Amino acid sequence: MSEPLTPPAAVPVPAPVPAPSSAPLLELADLRVTFATEEGVARAVDGVALTVQAGETVGLVGESGCGKSVTALAVLRLIEHPGLIAHGSRVRFEGRDLLALAERDIRAVRGNHLALIVQEPASALNPVLTVGSQIAEVIRAHQQVTRGAARSRAVEMLKAVGIPDAEQRYGQYAHQLSGGMRQRVLIAIALACRPHLLIADEPTTALDVTIQAEILELLDGLQRQMGMAVLLITHNLGLVAERTRRVYVMYAGQIVESAPTEALFAAPAHPYTQGLMAAVPRPDAPRERLAAIPGQVPPATAWPAGCRFHPRCPFAWEKCRAELPPLLPAGEGREARCWLLADGPHGDATP
Amino acid sequence: MSPLRRAWARFRSHRLAVAGAAIVAALALAALLAPLLAPADPLAQPDPVALQNRPPSAEHPLGTDRFSRDVASRLLYGARVSLGIGVAAALLAVLIGAGIGLAAGLGTPAVDQMLMRGVDVALALPRVFLILLALALWEDAPAGAVIGLIAVTGWFQTSRVVRALVLRLRESDFVQAARALGVGRWGLAQRHLLPHVAPAIIVSATLDVGNIILLESGLSYLGLGVRAPAPSWGNMILEGKDQLLSAPWVAVAPGLALLLTVAAFNLAGDGLQDALDPRRNR
Numbered sequence: 001m002s003e004p005l006t007p008p009a010a011v012p013v014p015a016p017v018p019a020p021s022s023a024p025l026l027e028l029a030d031l032r033v034t035f036a037t038e039e040g041v042a043r044a045v046d047g048v049a050l051t052v053q054a055g056e057t058v059g060l061v062g063e064s065g066c067g068k069s070v071t072a073l074a075v076l077r078l079i080e081h082p083g084l085i086a087h088g089s090r091v092r093f094e095g096r097d098l099l100a101l102a103e104r105d106i107r108a109v110r111g112n113h114l115a116l117i118v119q120e121p122a123s124a125l126n127p128v129l130t131v132g133s134q135i136a137e138v139i140r141a142h143q144q145v146t147r148g149a150a151r152s153r154a155v156e157m158l159k160a161v162g163i164p165d166a167e168q169r170y171g172q173y174a175h176q177l178s179g180g181m182r183q184r185v186l187i188a189i190a191l192a193c194r195p196h197l198l199i200a201d202e203p204t205t206a207l208d209v210t211i212q213a214e215i216l217e218l219l220d221g222l223q224r225q226m227g228m229a230v231l232l233i234t235h236n237l238g239l240v241a242e243r244t245r246r247v248y249v250m251y252a253g254q255i256v257e258s259a260p261t262e263a264l265f266a267a268p269a270h271p272y273t274q275g276l277m278a279a280v281p282r283p284d285a286p287r288e289r290l291a292a293i294p295g296q297v298p299p300a301t302a303w304p305a306g307c308r309f310h311p312r313c314p315f316a317w318e319k320c321r322a323e324l325p326p327l328l329p330a331g332e333g334r335e336a337r338c339w340l341l342a343d344g345p346h347g348d349a350t351p
Numbered sequence: 352m353s354p355l356r357r358a359w360a361r362f363r364s365h366r367l368a369v370a371g372a373a374i375v376a377a378l379a380l381a382a383l384l385a386p387l388l389a390p391a392d393p394l395a396q397p398d399p400v401a402l403q404n405r406p407p408s409a410e411h412p413l414g415t416d417r418f419s420r421d422v423a424s425r426l427l428y429g430a431r432v433s434l435g436i437g438v439a440a441a442l443l444a445v446l447i448g449a450g451i452g453l454a455a456g457l458g459t460p461a462v463d464q465m466l467m468r469g470v471d472v473a474l475a476l477p478r479v480f481l482i483l484l485a486l487a488l489w490e491d492a493p494a495g496a497v498i499g500l501i502a503v504t505g506w507f508q509t510s511r512v513v514r515a516l517v518l519r520l521r522e523s524d525f526v527q528a529a530r531a532l533g534v535g536r537w538g539l540a541q542r543h544l545l546p547h548v549a550p551a552i553i554v555s556a557t558l559d560v561g562n563i564i565l566l567e568s569g570l571s572y573l574g575l576g577v578r579a580p581a582p583s584w585g586n587m588i589l590e591g592k593d594q595l596l597s598a599p600w601v602a603v604a605p606g607l608a609l610l611l612t613v614a615a616f617n618l619a620g621d622g623l624q625d626a627l628d629p630r631r632n633r
Contacts, residue, residue, distance in 0.1 A: 076531055081460060104535075111532030118531065123524035128354045128546045137542065138532045173353070189532060 024051040025197055025229050026075070026093050026114075032086035033067075033074050035300075042300035044070045044083075046253035049327075052197060057223070057230045059240035059261065061276070062250035065297045068233045069119075071250070072199045076116055077106050094196065112142040115195035119202040121182035125174035131185045132158065132170030138192045157188040162218055180211035187219065194226055201233045216243065237280050241265055246333075249273050252308035253300060255327065259334035269336035271313045307339065315340060358550075361626040368622020374615035382430040389424035393582050396420055404598035414600040416590060422604050425582035429605060432583040433612065436494060436576075437564040440501040444563075445556040448506030449548065452513025453540055456521065467514065470507045478504045479566070486575040497576055501563055509555050516548050550627030557620035561613040568609055584609050 033045040045067040052058045062068050074085050077098060091098040093114055098106060110116075118124050126134060135154035139145060145153070151170070158166035161184040174182055183203065190198060203219065204212035220243070223230055232244055240247050240261065247264050249257040249272065257270040268274045278291035295312040298304055307325050310316040319339050327335040328342055362368060381388060390412065391397075402419035405411060413422035455466040482500050486492050520526055526543050534543070564584075570576030571585025579586055584605040591602025 073531075078527070078531055107533045107535055109533070110530070111534075116528075116531040118524060118528055120524045124528040126525040126529070126543055126546075129542065134529075137529075137534060137538065141533050141535065141538065186528075189528075 023095060024092075025054045026050075026052040026231070027090070028071070028075065029090040029092075031071065031074055031089045031091065033070050033079055033089075034084050034086060036082040036084070037301060039299070040301040043253055043303065044300045045074060046303070048250070048253070048255055050248050050255060050258070052229050052231050054196065055227050055229050056246070057232060057244045059244035059247040060231060060233045060250060061235060061237060061240050061247060063235060063276075063297055065300070066250045067253040067300070068235075068250055069201050072116060072201050072231070072233055075199065076110050076114065077101075078110075078116075108142065111138050111190070111195075112193045113196045115190040115193070115198050117186055117190045117198065117200045117203050119205055121179055121186055121206055122174075124186055125182055127174055130171050130173060131177065131182075132172075135185070135189050135192050138189055142193045153192065154188075157192050158185070160191075160222065161185070161188040163188075179207055180215065183207060183211075183215050184218065187215070187222070191222060191226065191228075195228055197229045197231065198223070199231045199233065202235070203232075204239070205234070205236070237276060249276070252297060252303050254308065254337065256309065256338070257330070257334070257336040258327070259330070259336075263331065263334060269330040269334060269341065270309075270338050271315055271340070272309045273336075275312075307337070358626045362622055365622040365625060367618050368625075371615040371618025371620075371622065374611065375619055378430060378434060378612055378615070381427055382434050385424075385427040385431055389421070389427045391421035391424045393420060393424040393428040394580055404594060404601070406598070407600060413604045414598065416587075416601045417594060417598070422587075422601055425587055426584075426604055426608055429582040429584045429587055430608065430612075432494070432571075432577050432581070433564050433567060433585075433609070436498055436501070436567045437560040437616075440498045440505065440563045440567075441556045441559040443498065443502035444505040444559060445509050445552050446506075447502065448509025448555075449513050449552050451506065452510040453517060453544065453548070455510065455514040456517025457536060457540060457544075463514070466510070470510055473504075474507050476504070479569075482566075482570065483573070483575060486570065491578065494577065497567065497570065501566060505559065505563070509552065512551055512555065513548050516551060517544055520544055520547055550623075554620055554624040554627065557616055557623055561616035561620070564609065564613055564616070 028051070029049050031045055031048040032043065035042040035044055048067070048071055050058070050060070060068050060071065070079070070083075073079055074089075075091055075093075075098070077085070077091075079085055085099060089099060093109065096109075098109065101109070125131060129137075132151070132154050135157050136147070136150040139150040139153050140147070143150075155166045155170055158169055163169050163181060163184055169177070169181075174185075177185065183206075187203075200219065204215050207215060216239070219230070232239065234240060244261050247257075247259060247261050248255050249264075249270065251272050257264070257268070257273050259269070264273065265277070268277055272293070275291070275293035279293060293312055298308070298311070304311050305324075306322050307313070307316070307320040310320040313320065317339075323339075325337050325339045325342070327337050330336040330341050362372075390410070396418045399417075399419045402415055403417050405415045405419075407414045411421050411423065413426060416422055416425070451466055451470070455463045458466075481504060485500055486497070489496060520543070526539060529539060529543050567576050568583070568585030568588070571583040572589045574586070574589065576585055577583035579590070587605040588602045588609075591598070591605070595602055
């Protein structure tokens, strides 16, 4: 802007848009979720810390069973018996400690400023209610509006998610819609109250590839329009590479690496992340067998001692078996939970 | 097509069920219109000597009983008692059962435990014996008391069924999703659980009506339900049993009416069950 900084005196200076304060929109610290099972206590989420800033898209990746979805449910306090969010866990959203809120107050947050899209478009809609009434229901749960107003907002939302003949579709049932349409309706429900943060748990996994792309484009567009932040939970690295700015990699209930997306894909720091990437087929690579990470994710009732990845890690040595590594700095804005990054007697063991 | 319309289409294709429902409707209409349809006053005893135990004729389509009362008229008025008590008690029982079942399924584990252990104990009580005892002690109990007693001792199974359904539904993705969107407990119960529980409730209420009509007739037969001279099918059978050979119509007419009514409710209930099965609603 080449104009002088002082505006003409007659024009009142618009109140400055509050600068994005340093406090993140969502901040998890030491989040622990346990489930009492017959095999013992499963520590499904074990000390997860992550942050999401207003407006940004953050990825949370990992294999199934690593605790991604449980983390999402815990943020909204949807963990049910026999699950338990451990004492000392912290979930701060818009400056409030969600874990300390009364039941009514947390309900006012869910679906309002903080919305969740779950995996299953086939079953997440109630089969005996019209899809439109399910959108209106969320609006009426959070806003003091008349039935009519909620209805027209719901029709608007159906239009916003690209459903043709929105008026007619309003009165239809889930079984009358295709999978892609259902997912659009679920997005309309989640975004009906214009949330500040959307947690999307595998939003496209159940869909055909062509429809996946459409849904992701739609989410992208709506995100830009509404200026909301998105926490994208997925096992799909391609999705993360395309859509996110920062990534957290989760393994065995913990964050094992966090990095700006580009940096992560350029040079993964944690051996687990390296393994994940080697397991993704690449059209430009010579045809050979895909590398798989040997072994399986251990059960959550019996995480290995030391580094949880050591039984599957090609670089493991004694220290890894004995001691759980903390998240160690791994370059600018990155961290990884791996002893390879520690300076010390074993610092020479580079991957 | 809405789920209700599809259920209706399925119900209509079920001939026996439609026949049952039609009979139920006809009975209900007959009971309602009893004062118009009845050829005589059900309590009038025109000539206890000359007109006693007359076989069916043009004037008395179902004959007369030993007090010379018109059996057809008594049958129609008796239908009011049998159907009224059956339907009212079944509705009341199902409402209590559904309420307790929802509370147990949605409440905390402590609430659930308390309610369901209570039901376990209640199911161990001898129902008929308790009702007999209460009515024996309560002379001239009004019809409302009979209804209340039958309902209060008849909701246990319904509450168990509803609770089991609620527990299963709670785990379903759409209930989870609704919870994740901030829908409150009341909204969940009313909009997301009740429509899925309703078929089971309706079916169990319909089948209950038949059982309760039988139970009430049993009580009346023992002289403990609706008291003479007011007609009920049960006490009509009681009054007719001594002349079963000389004037069979007095007891056979209410007996057949009972059989037909209970069968009709059961057929309609079975048809509803098939039509409303939530697994076929997807």
